[in-house]
Amino acid sequence: MAGLVTTFGAGAMTNAIGEIRDVDFLFVTGSNTTEAHPIIAMEMKRAVRRGATLVVADPRRIWLTGIADRHLQLHPGTDVWLLNAMAHTILEEGLTDKEFIAEHTEGFDALRRSLADYPAEAAEAVTGVPAEDIRWAARRYATTDKAGIYYTLGITEHTHGTDNVHALANLVLMTGHLGRPSTGLNPLRGQNNVQGANDAGASPIFLPGYQRADDPEVIARYERSWGVSLPTEPGLNLNEMMKEVGGRIRGLFVMGEDIVLSEPNVSRLEEGLNRIEFLVLQDIFLNETARYADVILPAAAFAEKEGTFTNSERRVQRVRRAVPPPGQARPDWQILLDLAARCGARWPLDTPAAIYAELVRDTPRFAGLSHERLEAEGGLQWPCPDPGHPGTPFLHEGGLLRGKGLFTPVPYRPSKELADEAYPLVLSTGRTLFHYNAATQTRREPGLHQKQPCAFVQIHPSDAGARGIAAGDTIEVSTRRGRIRATAELTREVKRGCIWMPLHFAEARANLLTNDAGDAVTGTAEYKVCAARVQRVPEVGEGRPPAAGPAR
Numbered sequence: 001m002a003g004l005v006t007t008f009g010a011g012a013m014t015n016a017i018g019e020i021r022d023v024d025f026l027f028v029t030g031s032n033t034t035e036a037h038p039i040i041a042m043e044m045k046r047a048v049r050r051g052a053t054l055v056v057a058d059p060r061r062i063w064l065t066g067i068a069d070r071h072l073q074l075h076p077g078t079d080v081w082l083l084n085a086m087a088h089t090i091l092e093e094g095l096t097d098k099e100f101i102a103e104h105t106e107g108f109d110a111l112r113r114s115l116a117d118y119p120a121e122a123a124e125a126v127t128g129v130p131a132e133d134i135r136w137a138a139r140r141y142a143t144t145d146k147a148g149i150y151y152t153l154g155i156t157e158h159t160h161g162t163d164n165v166h167a168l169a170n171l172v173l174m175t176g177h178l179g180r181p182s183t184g185l186n187p188l189r190g191q192n193n194v195q196g197a198n199d200a201g202a203s204p205i206f207l208p209g210y211q212r213a214d215d216p217e218v219i220a221r222y223e224r225s226w227g228v229s230l231p232t233e234p235g236l237n238l239n240e241m242m243k244e245v246g247g248r249i250r251g252l253f254v255m256g257e258d259i260v261l262s263e264p265n266v267s268r269l270e271e272g273l274n275r276i277e278f279l280v281l282q283d284i285f286l287n288e289t290a291r292y293a294d295v296i297l298p299a300a301a302f303a304e305k306e307g308t309f310t311n312s313e314r315r316v317q318r319v320r321r322a323v324p325p326p327g328q329a330r331p332d333w334q335i336l337l338d339l340a341a342r343c344g345a346r347w348p349l350d351t352p353a354a355i356y357a358e359l360v361r362d363t364p365r366f367a368g369l370s371h372e373r374l375e376a377e378g379g380l381q382w383p384c385p386d387p388g389h390p391g392t393p394f395l396h397e398g399g400l401l402r403g404k405g406l407f408t409p410v411p412y413r414p415s416k417e418l419a420d421e422a423y424p425l426v427l428s429t430g431r432t433l434f435h436y437n438a439a440t441q442t443r444r445e446p447g448l449h450q451k452q453p454c455a456f457v458q459i460h461p462s463d464a465g466a467r468g469i470a471a472g473d474t475i476e477v478s479t480r481r482g483r484i485r486a487t488a489e490l491t492r493e494v495k496r497g498c499i500w501m502p503l504h505f506a507e508a509r510a511n512l513l514t515n516d517a518g519d520a521v522t523g524t525a526e527y528k529v530c531a532a533r534v535q536r537v538p539e540v541g542e543g544r545p546p547a548a549g550p551a552r
């Protein structure tokens with residue numbers, strides 16, 4: 001989001017999901033789309049069946065690589081090199097959109113100079129991707145009219161995640177693949193309403209609608225509107241907060257997150273949690289973090305409350321109460337309103353519709369949205385500036401929201417922790433089709449549990465063989481931060497030298513292993529790359545000398 005707001009002026013998918021079926025060239029990078037976004041993947045499959053070209057850039061073989069025209073199987077964390085080399089090719093072969101660059105962008109000369117250092121042939125050595133594949137992909141991207149880019153965490157969960165997004169944005173701007181249907185730069189958002197949460201200002205740097213929290217004009221408007229004085233400095237980001245837990249942070253309010261499963265380098269966080277004075281947990285289940293809670297506020301789940309969800313394509317949709325909440329559970333907004341009242345604030349809000357009206361009042365991009373309209377017309381995509389506006393399927397038509405698209409030179413910086421003698425493998429983590437993030441919800445569901453009952457680690461057969469590991473063995477994975485045990489899955493889906501595991505399992509927490517080094521701009525942790533080693537765990541009794549007489 002940080003990368004997109006600075007380069008384009010809006011942090012969201014530029015185009016709509018329904019447009020994907022008409023795309024003629026799809027570049028999917030760092031997104032295991034069939035498992036994490038099956039509905040969007042369905043549109044991609046539909047496009048490919050129609051004849052579209054698909055290029056997947058991913059260190060692993062994923063389902064989509066099976067139907068891709070090329071799989072750019074880069075070494076983890078080398079995306080900047082790959083993307084810069086694609087841009088270098090486009091420039092060198094004269095395939096840029098000169099008119100678009102002149103009319104709608106700034107900073108192209110600086111980019112041009114920076115790209116000189118990134119020829120495809122040199123990229124091959126760093127990324128492991130053949131130069132010819134890089135050139136082929138670049139050419140096809142630049143010369144296909146309807147070309148779209150789709151990316152997710154393989155791009156963002158790095159210490160250079162924002163750099164990766166800038167490098168992608170450079171490709172889009174230099175080829176003018178923006179502001180038209182079936183093009184653009186499309187981050188596939190994670191949780192069902194993470195887009196809505198960000199839109200509403202759940203961010204340390206933005207007030208609602210991506211209005212900078214340190215912009216004096218914005219601050220003045222909200223101070224007038226809310227009748228309070230606001231801080232002028234941005235807050236801590238998530239990664240910074242987690243590092244301050246037990247230090248500067250003495251109390252924590254955790255709402256809808258299972259931090260001891262999902263935050264990186266979690267043993268350090270747990271030491272902090274043992275020291276803090278007070279932790280409130282507001283959740284629909286007693287998740288793992290509940291162990292540390294002083295107070296638990298039971299919340300109602302999605303089907304037990306009213307409100308809106310905003311999906312990845314900026315579409316705001318109504319969610320409706322289908323069943324009553326169980327026991328003492330109440331909608332999150334009611335709990336928050338009560339807390340505010342106990343603190344002496346009397347917010348004049350009594351329904352989700354009223355809360356929504358308050359949200360859009362000072363946010364020009366959402367000003368035309370209301371519960372009434374969503375009820376009458378169905379989901380609407382922002383920007384939607386007035387009540388007569390039909391919503392916006394794709395962004396930046398006729399010019400960028402930022403005014404001019406900003407080219408950003410991106411020098412390559414390697415991942416923070418690289419494989420070495422002591423920890424010779426690269427560990428990457430992510431998710432699978434059958435479980436959802438911390439699996440607080442999915443592991444309660446017998447069908448899903450049956451499909452995927454326990455923790456596993458993917459390892460290449462030759463790396464396994466070299467360590468005497470067979471399929472199904474219990475192995476220990478360790479990094480400089482911790483170790484876990486899980487079942488070995490031998491597969492050529494991972495490259496030699498790489499291992500991969502899901503974050504879902506509380507009994508084998510990937511995040512005991514991960515590095516909490518954060519992205520330079522956003523703090524997002526490097527969940528996708530850290531150095532690790534594995535060894536087979538002997539069976540009980542195995543390898544012990546046969547019982548003999550009394551010890552000497």
Ligand SMILES: Nc1nc2c(c(=O)[nH]1)N[C@H]1C(S)=C(S)[C@@H](COP(=O)(O)OP(=O)(O)OC[C@H]3O[C@@H](n4cnc5c(=O)[nH]c(N)nc54)[C@H](O)[C@@H]3O)O[C@H]1N2
Pocket residue numbers: 029030031032033035036037057058059060062075076077078079152153154155189190191428429430431432433434435436437438528
């Ligand atoms: N079933 C299911 N669906 C989900 C979720 C879930 O837990 N379960 N979670 C939701 C959430 S919150 C999110 S954010 C999304 C995430 O959706 P994704 O980002 O698609 O999920 P990940 O498994 O993290 O996988 C990212 C992909 O990036 C690749 N990758 C790893 N390192 C690199 C790299 O250095 N470069 C490149 N180019 N690629 C790399 C991985 O091999 C993997 O294929 O999924 C959402 N959907």
Ligand SMILES: Nc1nc2c(c(=O)[nH]1)N[C@H]1C(S)=C(S)[C@@H](COP(=O)(O)OP(=O)(O)OC[C@H]3O[C@@H](n4cnc5c(=O)[nH]c(N)nc54)[C@H](O)[C@@H]3O)O[C@H]1N2
Pocket residue numbers: 153157190191255256257258259261262263264282283284285287299300301302332429430431436437438439440441503510511514527
């Ligand atoms: N190693 C590794 N770690 C990762 C990642 C990775 O790829 N690798 N991915 C990261 C990403 S992208 C994400 S999004 C996070 C996800 O990490 P979390 O956000 O911690 O995981 P979720 O399972 O989405 O958990 C959400 C919590 O919300 C609760 N909940 C569900 N609905 C409601 C509700 O309506 N109200 C309230 N109050 N609570 C509710 C659930 O019971 C659960 O406890 O993990 C991050 N951590």
Ligand SMILES: [Mo]
Pocket residue numbers: 189190191
């Ligand atoms: Mo996510």
